[in-house]
Amino acid sequence: MQDFIWDKDADGIVTVTMDMQGQSANTMNARFEPGMRAICDRLEAEPGLTGVVFASAKSTFFAGGDLHDILATETADEQSFAFIEANKAVYRRLEKLPVPVVAAINGAALGGGYELCLASNRRIVLNSPKAVVGLPEVTLGLLPGAGGVVRLTALLGLEKALPYLLEGKQVQPADALAAGMVDEIVETADQLIPAAKAWIRANPTAHVQPWDQKGFRYPGGDTLAPKNRQIIQASSAMLYQKTRGLLPAPEKILDVAVNSMRMNFNAALRMETRRFIGLMASKEAKAAISTFFFGMQAIRSGKVRPEGAPWKATSAAVLGAGMMGSGIAHAQAARGIQTLLKDTDLANAERGKAHSEKLCAGAIKRGRMDEARRDALLGQITPATENAAPGTIDIVIEAVFEDIDLKEKVIAETWPMLTPEGIYGSNTSTLPISILAEACPDPTRFIGLHFFSPVDRMKVVEIIMGAKTSQDTLRKAYDYVQQIGYLPIVVNDSRGFFxxxxxxxxxxxxxxxxxxxxxxxxxxxxxxxxxxxxxxxxxxxxxxxxxxxxxxxxxxxxxxxxxxxxxxxxxxxxxxxxxxxxxxxxxxxxxxxxxxxxxxxxxxxxxxxxxxxxxxxxxxxxxxxxxxxxxxxxxxxxxxxxxxxVLNxxxxxxxxxxxxxxxxxxxxxxxxxxxxxxxxxxxxxxxxxxxxxxxxxxxxxxxxxxxxxxxxxxx
CATH class of the missing domain: 1.10.1040.50 (N-(1-d-carboxylethyl)-l-norvaline Dehydrogenase; domain 2)
Structure with missing residues (x-):
């Protein structure tokens, strides 16, 4: 019980606040199921109980399963089956309580966290961009294993549930409300628990889940409904086209979602467990968790970044207004960096800026940008044929043709633009950085910054260390790449790099x-x-x-x-x-x-x-x-x-x-x-x-x- 705080008010409503000790987020660790089982025991025996509110003492609501435990799973055995079934059993006990249960969602409720919300009778969420809900397990090579597939299909119907299950979307509060994934939004965290209690007092008998009610019908119909039959057939073909049969998780999710509509609810939950433990031990799940969760987390948290104070560029120059230079200029301007886009011909530089205009037009058409943001972005880009004033640019990026003589000439001519603390990056894809660095006065401030085409879609930059590049320059380059929203990959100098x-x-x-x-x-x-x-x-x-x-x-x-x-x-x-x-x-x-x-x-x-x-x-x-x-x-x-x-x-x-x-x-x-x-x-x-x-x-x-x-x- 050390991870759960119990508080019962005068109206008989118990607030259970999750606060997993020794960790920054609530997860389904080894202590979760025994603790929740004890909570269920106490709730079922509590005299005068009128309702239950689940809340969190962390900045997030609940982060879901412990991925370290999943990585350690070698085989899909009876022990794994029993562990998952035990975790699901406490959720089932919650929704069988003879009183309403409300989830008060103060922050991210993902995976097992959102499955706890689904097992509640009502879901109230804070109006915050960080209070996302969803079932992202598919992105980790898994399926929601604590009733998520079965319950979301029953809650929304097959057609509406499948996109959230198969794509693993993390959904903002307003969108979640519109989709039916949550029931209410409050504006401040202090309003969450009072709103939950108010609903319980107003709905004392609303404790039977829709799928446990007699005569329950799936929204949109069952598997025999004409539209659902079309969805099932089309989804199978579309999944294979997308995954090529290389990812088992989406196929198993579709299997569970469809077949859960054809069987008893408890049997459907058990089938979900069987599919889940098969994925737990798969190499695809281990690959996704290792790379896309722990790996990405390590890069973004700066695990391979040199120590030092954060650095931020406010001004930049891009040399060469071809597709690569134009794309780099757009990436910088989108993050508020004043950018000089220099070319030998002003018309080329203007065309380079026009590339950003085209990208902005596309974003506006898709509803991802308004005209004010477009104007602000374009206002950051200045086409030019001349250098900026000496000592005024934080970062210069050379993106001219892959010709060593040309690059050496350009580097020497444009170096004076840098501020005393500024750095110079070359967008070369294969030429040795150590050799190019000989063309500049201070090789310690010279580094490779290899972008990929098309820059607006390839959100990664290969950072290449020259023989004399300093750790201070690497730190600044690393921060710059993250500042513009790209993923930094650090490598050492060699022909062709990595x-x-x-x-x-x-x-x-x-x-x-x-x-x-x-x-x-x-x-x-x-x-x-x-x-x-x-x-x-x-x-x-x-x-x-x-x-x-x-x-x-x-x-x-x-x-x-x-x-x-x-x-x-x-x-x-x-x-x-x-x-x-x-x-x-x-x-x-x-x-x-x-x-x-x-x-x-x-x-x-x-x-x-x-x-x-x-x-x-x-x-x-x-x-x-x-x-x-x-x-x-x-x-x-x-x-x-x-x-x-070459790789570190x-x-x-x-x-x-x-x-x-x-x-x-x-x-x-x-x-x-x-x-x-x-x-x-x-x-x-x-x-x-x-x-x-x-x-x-x-x-x-x-x-x-x-x-x-x-x-x-x-x-």
Whole structure:
């Protein structure tokens, strides 16, 4: 009972205030069920009881299940089943009390927290943007396991419940009220408990849940209702199109929601438990929890940020008004940073600002922005051809063409704009930061800030440390990236850094499959089945074959200048063998009229028939091998980056790979993918692929030792 505060008033209403000791939020930890069971025992025996209010002493209402416990679950066994059933049993006992139960929601009520609200007869929420409600379990590879699927389906009906269950939306108070997820909103926290008690006094007999009432009918009808039959059929197809069969949680949620309408309520709750414990032990759930919850939490909380006072940029300059520079300028202006958008031609700079106008118009059309916010954002961007006054800019970002001579010239010319405490970032995607830093007076204040295209949708920035970049500069760069609402991934300097190296292996492996004789359509299909957003041939067309060739030539010239052999892209042999001849044929990619695909006047694409000429083999490569080659190639290159010290942590490897490269999200990222497969199993399969297809899959055993015995490289 130490986690629950009991208070009974003169009217017989008991307020149970949840205050889990030793933690910042109320969760379903090991003490929760015994404590709630004791509360239920006392409530059922309490003389003169007229109602119950559940409240919270924390800033949030209830955060749901303890994810550490779920990560520790290895198998779906009887013990897991009993644990979940016991937690559900106390909720069932609450809704069977002969008095009304009200949830007074002062802050976020998510997962098991909102399931407690669903087991209450009334839900009253504080009018605060932090007081969100919802069932986000699907985003963690799980389903709501404390009655959430069954109760929300019964409360809202199938059609209205499915979006909240399958998308895991966190719903603001006004929207929750409109949807029927809560029943009342109060303006201040002090009004919550009085409002709950007032409702109890006015409705002393309102203690039977709708689904426990005789003659209960599901809102919108049961599974035989014509509209629901259509929803069930369409949902199955839409789910497969979206998940490709790689995520079990959405399918199980749909299964429970639909079948719960066909059976006894208690039986439906038990079925929900069975589906839940199967997901608890799944590698998909462990991947999602590790990466998207704990990993994201570590990045956002600054776990890999250098210590020091917070830093905030108020002025910025972006050099180069192409798509990348224009996107960076928009991201800065959207967060209130006064931005100089500089180009050699004023018309180009104006077009760069027009990009923001277009994005604002789209946001207004979707109802996400008003004209006042648009005007404020656009007012932050100043197109120009000249430098700002010396010593006036907090952060300069160079986003000119990927040409080392041009970049060095621009860096030297624009450095004087910086304030004494300002920092300079280069948006290069592959050129060594340590070499570019030689063009500036103070290399300690120079850092790589690699954005991804399109900038407005790719909310991640690869921060690259040069040999002389200071920790102070890293701290400021980290804070800047978070200031504009993007996710910072910190890596160390090398050719291609992390993301470009791994992305190059994805595209190259697609061409390796082409050279080996696999049909182009089958290659693209294998990438789809693997979970990649777009196939390697389509990706090559979008980024352009010519750009890839220019990058190779730039690094060859840099090697010659430095008198070294960097080995950059040494394994990407198929890229050279296929794209160089295609470029010579005038097929440089989509923007050049065609590449691996032909494009008609409406932009529709069809695979170019001429690709057959590049097949050197005629092996029957199975889809399983093709999928593994696409995934293993990227995972191995990520592991090499970790081994070489290009990457610092598994967290950054996983999140960076998913958000910047498109590594399949269901795996939790490349390193988590290796863990999910099992390190020994992955190593064995990699050796098989190396024997069959080449040493690009070969990894020394000592490299795998990085992962053995360590659960989190960032810990």
């Amino acid at each position: 993301t470009s190296r791994v992305f190059g292996t994805f595209m190259d492996e697609g061409l390796q499959l082409l050279v080996d004789g696999m049909a182009p359509a089958a290659i693209e299909r294998a990438a789809w089945l693997a979970g990649m957003p777009v196939g390697p041939l389509q990706v090559f067309d979008e980024v352009s074959l010519i750009l890839g060739q220019k990058v190779r030539k730039t690094h060859a010239a840099l090697d010659q200048r430095l008198g070294v052999d960097s080995g950059f892209g040494r394994h990407n042999t198929a890229t050279v063998a296929v794209t160089d001849p295609m470029i010579a044929m005038g097929r440089g990619g989509r923007q050049y009229g065609g590449g691996f695909y032909d494009y008609d006047s409406e932009g529709k694409r069809t695979l170019w028939p001429g690709l057959a000429q590049f097949a050197r083999g005629n092996a029957e490569i199975g889809i399983k091998d093709a999928v593994d080659r696409i995934l293993y190639r990227q995972a191995i290159e990520t592991l090499r980056c970790l081994d070489e010290g 942590t598994e967290i950054e490897a996983n999140l960076g790979g998913i958000m910047a490269i498109g590594f399949p999200a269901h795996t939790g990222g490349a390193i988590q993918f290796i863990r999910g497969e099992g390190i020994d199993h992955f190593a064995t399969r990699a050796r098989q692929l190396a024997e069959l297809y080449g040493d690009r899959f070969a990894v020394p055993d000592r490299t795998y030792d990085l992962l053995r015995g360590k659960s989190d490289m960032a810990a």
